[in-house]
Each structure stands twice: as structure tokens, then as C-alpha cells.
Amino acid sequence: MRERQQLDDSIAGVKRLEQQMTDNIELIEMGEEEGDDSIVKEAEDNLKALKAESGRLQVEAMLSGEADGNDTYVEVHS
Numbered sequence: 001m002r003e004r005q006q007l008d009d010s011i012a013g014v015k016r017l018e019q020q021m022t023d024n025i026e027l028i029e030m031g032e033e034e035g036d037d038s039i040v041k042e043a044e045d046n047l048k049a050l051k052a053e054s055g056r057l058q059v060e061a062m063l064s065g066e067a068d069g070n071d072t073y074v075e076v077h078s
Contacts, residue, residue, distance in 0.1 A: 013057055021050055 024043040031039030 010057070010061060017050055017054055017057070021047065024050070 024046045027043035027046075028040050031037070031043065
């Protein structure tokens with residue numbers, strides 16, 4: 001049950017990012033048509049933030065294995 005919830009949350013996060021990306025691309029197109037540089041700039045900034053968020057979600061997905069939720073101690077001797 002817990003794994004299913006994690007998967008549902010991941011899918012919802014990706015869908016949310018996809019919708020926000022689409023919305024911001026449409027805003028850029030509208031801003032360019034209207035010649036409103038402030039809208040274009042704001043939407044571009046939002047897209048940069050979405051890129052960072054997608055990177056965070058990628059790392060989270062890579063670290064979502066069975067043992068990744070466990071505490072870990074690493075000791076390095078060099």
C-alpha cells in the first residue's frame with residue numbers, strides 16, 4: 001500500500017510539472033504575440049524553476065528503491 005502511494009505521488013508530481021510547463025509555454029506564446037516582455041520573462045523564470053524541480057524529482061526517483069529509506073552510515077578511510 002505504501003509503495004502504491006509513493007508511485008501515485010510520483011505520477012501526480014510529473015503530471016503537475018507537465019501541466020505547468022504547458023501553461024508557461026502558452027504564456028510565452030501569448031506574451032510574444034502581445035509584445036509583453038514581462039509576461040515572457042516571468043514564464044521563462046517559471047520554466048527554469050520547473051527544470052530544477054524536475055531534476056529534484058529525478059533524483060528522488062533514483063533513490064526510491066527498497067533500501068533507500070533506511071538509515072545508512074558510510075565510513076571512508078583513505
